[in-house]
Amino acid sequence: MSVSVSDVYWSAGNTMIVNGISIEVSPGKMLGLLGPNGSGKSSLLRLICGLRKARSGVIALGDTDITRMPRLDIARRVAFVEQQATTEMQVTVLDAVRLGRTPHRGPLSPWNLVDDAAVNAALDHVGMRDRAHQLWHTLSGGERQRVHIARALAQMPKELLLDEPTNHLDIQHQLEILSLVARLPVTSIVALHDLNLAAMFCDTLAVLHRGKVVAAGAPEDVLTEELIADVFGVRAFIECSAHHRRRHIQYRLD
Amino acid sequence: MSLALSQPVLIGRWWWARLALAASTILLLGFMISLAVSIGEISIPLATTAKAVANRLFGASFELSRIHQGIVWDYRLSRALMAASAGAALALSGAILQALLRNPLAEPYVLGISAGASTGAVAVMILGFGYGVLTLSTGAFIGAIIAFVLVSALAAGAGGGADRIILAGVAGSQLFNALTSYIVTTSANAEQARGVMFWLLGSLSGVRWTDVYLAAPVALVGFLIAMFHARALDAFTFGIDAAASLGIAVNRVRIVLLGATALMTAAMVSVVGSIGFVGLVIPHAARFIVGPGHGRLLPTCAMIGAIFMVAADIVSRVIIPQQILPIGVVTALFGAPAFALILYKARRPA
Ligand SMILES: Nc1ncnc2c1ncn2[C@@H]1O[C@H](COP(=O)(O)OP(=O)(O)OP(=O)(O)O)[C@@H](O)[C@H]1O
Numbered sequence: 001m002s003v004s005v006s007d008v009y010w011s012a013g014n015t016m017i018v019n020g021i022s023i024e025v026s027p028g029k030m031l032g033l034l035g036p037n038g039s040g041k042s043s044l045l046r047l048i049c050g051l052r053k054a055r056s057g058v059i060a061l062g063d064t065d066i067t068r069m070p071r072l073d074i075a076r077r078v079a080f081v082e083q084q085a086t087t088e089m090q091v092t093v094l095d096a097v098r099l100g101r102t103p104h105r106g107p108l109s110p111w112n113l114v115d116d117a118a119v120n121a122a123l124d125h126v127g128m129r130d131r132a133h134q135l136w137h138t139l140s141g142g143e144r145q146r147v148h149i150a151r152a153l154a155q156m157p158k159e160l161l162l163d164e165p166t167n168h169l170d171i172q173h174q175l176e177i178l179s180l181v182a183r184l185p186v187t188s189i190v191a192l193h194d195l196n197l198a199a200m201f202c203d204t205l206a207v208l209h210r211g212k213v214v215a216a217g218a219p220e221d222v223l224t225e226e227l228i229a230d231v232f233g234v235r236a237f238i239e240c241s242a243h244h245r246r247r248h249i250q251y252r253l254d
Numbered sequence: 255m256s257l258a259l260s261q262p263v264l265i266g267r268w269w270w271a272r273l274a275l276a277a278s279t280i281l282l283l284g285f286m287i288s289l290a291v292s293i294g295e296i297s298i299p300l301a302t303t304a305k306a307v308a309n310r311l312f313g314a315s316f317e318l319s320r321i322h323q324g325i326v327w328d329y330r331l332s333r334a335l336m337a338a339s340a341g342a343a344l345a346l347s348g349a350i351l352q353a354l355l356r357n358p359l360a361e362p363y364v365l366g367i368s369a370g371a372s373t374g375a376v377a378v379m380i381l382g383f384g385y386g387v388l389t390l391s392t393g394a395f396i397g398a399i400i401a402f403v404l405v406s407a408l409a410a411g412a413g414g415g416a417d418r419i420i421l422a423g424v425a426g427s428q429l430f431n432a433l434t435s436y437i438v439t440t441s442a443n444a445e446q447a448r449g450v451m452f453w454l455l456g457s458l459s460g461v462r463w464t465d466v467y468l469a470a471p472v473a474l475v476g477f478l479i480a481m482f483h484a485r486a487l488d489a490f491t492f493g494i495d496a497a498a499s500l501g502i503a504v505n506r507v508r509i510v511l512l513g514a515t516a517l518m519t520a521a522m523v524s525v526v527g528s529i530g531f532v533g534l535v536i537p538h539a540a541r542f543i544v545g546p547g548h549g550r551l552l553p554t555c556a557m558i559g560a561i562f563m564v565a566a567d568i569v570s571r572v573i574i575p576q577q578i579l580p581i582g583v584v585t586a587l588f589g590a591p592a593f594a595l596i597l598y599k600a601r602r603p604a
């Protein structure tokens with residue numbers, strides 16, 4: 001397994017927010033995390049990249065328990081794109097993406113060709129190379145999101161954690177980013193709200209509800225009308241798309 | 255791409271531009287220090303200054319009057335080097351605090367760290383726990399740390415967030431200034447009180463070599479610590495979680511850097527009093543020249559800070575004939591309008 005989470009609990013104050021979660025992702029696969037607002041998706045992602053300490057349970061990257069990994073070793077293999085992260089500093093797109101090289105450089109080692117290549121490739125992947133010198137605070141919401149993703153790619157991770165990466169993106173870029181992530185030879189865990197996009201791109205899905213996994217497995221097994229009614233409180237009609245052969249979900253208003 | 259969208263950085267990616275910047279700031283600092291040594295009630299030609307310095311440093315034996323030798327070496331040169339050290343240290347402290355707290359208005363004076371250091375120094379000076387340079391700065395260091403911890407706790411209690419720390423700093427400054435006044439009015443005699451009040455406004459009078467021997471190494475060590483963490487400071491651009499996910503040991507880095515900031519502030523306050531706005535304005539000026547990357551920003555801050563402070567000292571001595579203005583008054587006269595400008599530019603779009 002590339003990432004395995006077993007029986008993990010995490011609480012803030014007295015409320016259990018991650019309430020005994022176990023999930024696994026095989027190398028190179030893409031796991032979609034679904035669930036209503038406040039179900040614990042962001043919290044789980046923070047636990048997996050070591051930003052928060054689990055109260056109990058084990059999180060492993062490859063074969064190593066992350067509590068035994070130094071911060072820097074985690075950063076060399078896991079990249080994380082937060083749901084919202086912004087800055088008041090006058091940084092350019094290039095400055096922001098270059099930050100992704102931080103874990104691969106010593107405090108005094110100079111910038112080198114590998115760093116340059118990684119940054120340029122990352123900018124190309126998200127289509128922001130020609131905007132490299134634009135200032136962060138002049139970017140649109142979707143452009144900022146793409147820059148964050150480029151920073152994560154410049155980190156050259158084995159595991160990529162994305163918290164709602166399609167947020168703010170127009171439909172073309174939503175499709176582009178998710179097919180890019182699906183294509184990359186990395187293991188990825190992606191929190192998503194759009195069930196159709198999840199069904200189209202993810203290899204497996206896990207649905208969270210009140211800090212627990214209520215369904216996990218292949219998209220066609222997980223996405224059922226009953227589950228959507230139970231978890232999201234919405235009536236849905238699901239069919240197999242004649243076009244891409246994945247699940248297609250339509251919502252009913254009556 | 256339109257100009258308005260691109261980065262307003264004067265020095266770009268050209269190595270020769272950086273080299274020229276480094277050379278010109280070093281030359282300018284050297285020139286300002288020579289000027290500071292030559293200008294005064296008794297004006298001394300630059301050549302005499304050079305001879306006096308050569309006599310002391312390289313054991314040269316130029317014929318000079320004892321008075322000139324004494325004024326250059328014992329009074330003016332030590333004073334100019336103290337000003338340079340304080341300017342560099344305060345500008346570095348501002349740059350570090352702005353990066354770690356992610357707030358463009360952060361600096362030791364605004365956050366009440368200088369006020370805390372003053373209280374600590376005054377407590378030692380007047381309540382007297384053994385008088386001397388080192389104990390004075392130790393008192394200032396303890397005061398600075400207490401002030402920072404208190405202000406941080408107040409900001410966290412008020413809901414955290416980048417804006418809160420400034421409000422908490424205002425409250426902290428008021429509290430520590432009140433404490434200082436309390437100590438002075440209840441325990442000091444008239445002569446002590448006058449001396450303390452003058453020193454509190456920021457004053458370079460009475461600076462001796464022993465002060466420089468304390469301040470210059472502290473500024474240098476602070477600079478080296480900050481430079482070693484330049485990449486870590488960059489990594490804080492998008493917040494603490496972003497820094498941590500880039501592999502930065504955020505707690506260790508924050509403790510080391512905030513400690514270095516408190517040390518630099520305390521050392522400078524214990525000698526020259528609390529001087530405002532240098533730590534705020536210089537980092538912004540430096541960012542305008544070299545951009546936000548700390549590898550270039552920190553040395554630029556140190557150099558511009560030093561140059562600015564030596565220049566402010568010259569102004570404080572010549573602006574009113576026969577009288578020396580406290581240097582804090584001069585930096586505030588320049589700094590307050592600059593503060594307003596930064597405040598205006600930092601406002602969020604509606
Ligand atoms: N540090 C914290 N202190 C208190 N409550 C917290 C903390 N972190 C998260 N929570 C709570 O935990 C719950 C889960 O939060 P989380 O951000 O993981 O949800 P999410 O599934 O990502 O939701 P969304 O879809 O809205 O992004 C929320 O109710 C949130 O208020």
Ligand SMILES: [Mg+2]
Nearest residue numbers: 041042083163
């Ligand atoms: Mg979330």
